[in-house]
Amino acid sequence: MEKDSNGHWFCGDACEGIFSKLHDMLGNPIIVGHGNLTWTLLKSNNDDNGGISEMESKLNVALGVMHECFEPIVDTLHGKDIAADVMFSREYWLQRLNFKGFYTVILERNDEVISVANTRIYGQKVAEVPLIATRERFRKRGMCQVLMKQLEKLLVELGVERLVLPASPHVIETWTNSFGFAKMTESEQYECLRYALVNFPDTTLCHKSLKQPLMLLEA
Incomplete structure (x- = not known):
């Protein structure tokens, strides 16, 4: 482990490079094609004791989209709102409830949040994407695909090799047929045990290799 001048610890130069790239992108909207679409990378600053920043406000809106799309995901033992803890990258001593390091990606049109995804690298x-949601009135318009395409392009640029997500039974075919994911075998899941991946009951872990030419992701 190595420590930088700001007190952050890294396992090596690659991890420090990823952190620096993501930090530089925070809060800066990036134009996506046409139709006034932009995507933005967000992350909660849990050390900020001041007022609510614009980024925190956006995260609260993003959490509202998650709550609109999913039944409350509550840890029955500790009563914690998993979606909120992931969204605000909250740290906890129990590994399965430690969501430190999560970033949020939002897709907007004219400052209205359309789609939201949480990722940890x-x-x-x-990298994992445990939660992704699209406002109901924007569904079946390809908005989720736009958001995932931008996220995958970013991960490829960072050199990330594989993307993992938990899929519920009614959307497994969508992830495998439309997004290029595949169900993980037991041996593949075993390889990922070293990572504290977020998983939910009655879901199936799926993954996608990102070790492919960038042009394929843009097709």
């Missing part, structure tokens, strides 16, 4: 080996 484990160096260049694995």
Whole structure:
């Protein structure tokens, strides 16, 4: 482990490079094609004791989209709102409830949040997307695909090799047929045990290799 001048610890130069790239992107909208679409990378600053920043406000809106799309995901033992803890990258001593390191990606049109995804990156080996949601009135318009395409392009630029997500039974075919994911085998899941991946009851872990030419992701 190495420590930078700001007190952050990294396992090596690659991880430090990923952190620096993501930090530079925070809060800066990026234009996506046409139709006034932009996507933005957000992350809660849990050390900020001041007022609510614009980024925190956006995260609250993004959390509202998650709550609009999903039944409350509550840890029965500790009563914690998993979606909120992931959204605000909250740290906890219990590994399965430690969501430190999560970023949020939002897709907007004219400052209205359309789609939201949470991601956490484990160096260049694995990234996860445990939660992704689209406002009901924007569904079946390809908005989720636009958001995932931008996220995957970013991960490829960072050198990440694999993207993992938990899929509920009614959307597994969508992820495998439309987004290029595949169900993980037991041996593949075993390889990922070193990472504290977020999983939910009655879901199936799926993954996608990102070790492919960038032009394929843009097709």
